[in-house]
Amino acid sequence: MMRPIAKPDLDARTVFDTCTAGASPKTVRTSLQALKDTVANAATEYDAAATARALHTFGKFKDQPDGVPKKTGGINKQLKNTYTSRMVHKRSAGRTFYDQLLKEAPDGRCALCGQGIADTLDHQLPKTHYPLLAVAPANLVPACRDCNYYKGEEAPTSAEKQTLHPYYDSEVHDHTWLVARVAGPPKPSLVFHAAPPPEMAPLLAARVRHHFTTLKLARLYNPQAGPELRNLSRSLPRLPANMIPEHLRERAEDWAASEGVNSWQAALYRGLAGSPWYTGGGYEEPWK
Ligand SMILES: [Zn+2]
Numbered sequence: 491m492m493r494p495i496a497k498p499d500l501d502a503r504t505v506f507d508t509c510t511a512g513a514s515p516k517t518v519r520t521s522l523q524a525l526k527d528t529v530a531n532a533a534t535e536y537d538a539a540a541t542a543r544a545l546h547t548f549g550k551f552k553d554q555p556d557g558v559p560k561k562t563g564g565i566n567k568q569l570k571n572t573y574t575s576r577m578v579h580k581r582s583a584g585r586t587f588y589d590q591l592l593k594e595a596p597d598g599r600c601a602l603c604g605q606g607i608a609d610t611l612d613h614q615l616p617k618t619h620y621p622l623l624a625v626a627p628a629n630l631v632p633a634c635r636d637c638n639y640y641k642g643e644e645a646p647t648s649a650e651k652q653t654l655h656p657y658y659d660s661e662v663h664d665h666t667w668l669v670a671r672v673a674g675p676p677k678p679s680l681v682f683h684a685a686p687p688p689e690m691a692p693l694l695a696a697r698v699r700h701h702f703t704t705l706k707l708a709r710l711y712n713p714q715a716g717p718e719l720r721n722l723s724r725s726l727p728r729l730p731a732n733m734i735p736e737h738l739r740e741r742a743e744d745w746a747a748s749e750g751v752n753s754w755q756a757a758l759y760r761g762l763a764g765s766p767w768y769t770g771g772g773y774e775e776p777w778k
Contacts, residue, residue, distance in 0.1 A: 606634025
């Protein structure tokens with residue numbers, strides 16, 4: 491699930507300045523460099539809005555400075571190019587910043603799903619709509635291609651429709667909300683859900699559900715269960731039957747301590763430990 495990362499220790503103005511200092515032709519460079527204050531200001535306001543969990547209120551920066559959505563040409567296009575040509579491009583001036591942000595991916599994995607390989611940066615607010623944030627470090631999150639694709643170019647339209655932000659929303663793991671329900675008999679399988687508990691703040695709970703649905707995380711986590719279940723069908727029969735629920739609970743606690751309470755592994759073992767059918771022999775079913 492979403493993996494918290496410390497907010498990047500990179501100054502938005504310095505990053506933008508470095509990326510654009512060598513832009514060509516000179517007319518483009520001059521117009522980009524003239525935007526340094528505007529870009530720095532947008533990054534400061536972004537930080538305040540993200541801290542307040544209110545990136546949906548960032549509307550005044552939408553389509554700025556051109557003021558026109560998806561305009562071809564114009565300075566907005568150059569701002570977006572600043573990301574692709576002046577930061578992502580291997581030999582570009584900003585590539586070291588790109589690499590620095592990407593290497594913060596936990597275990598090299600996507601910060602949005604915790605599972606896919608992080609091989610890109612996702613714009614938390616899409617650069618299509620927020621060109622001023624195209625290279626703002628706090629808006630760039632190490633992510634996998636799937637999450638980047640599913641998140642797409644959508645900007646949040648309400649507080650509830652903000653996906654979780656790895657730099658700002660670590661509190662979301664103060665509660666356990668990833669649940670795996672055991673399906674069976676005849677054959678065990680697991681279906682993952684986002685099920686925030688009633689004591690969780692309603693806004694965070696809504697965002698958890700939105701994040702889970704938008705990134706199609708059930709599709710990603712459900713198939714992880716297969717190898718675990720096959721492995722358990724071999725190891726569990728070696729234990730005394732009355733020890734099995736406790737054994738699975740301990741595995742759930744170990745995963746929660748090492749990977750987080752909302753890791754799919756912790757959810758999977760919680761789900762199995764809580765299923766009387768599974769612990770009572772369901773673990774053997776598919777192999778008989
Ligand atoms: Zn991902």
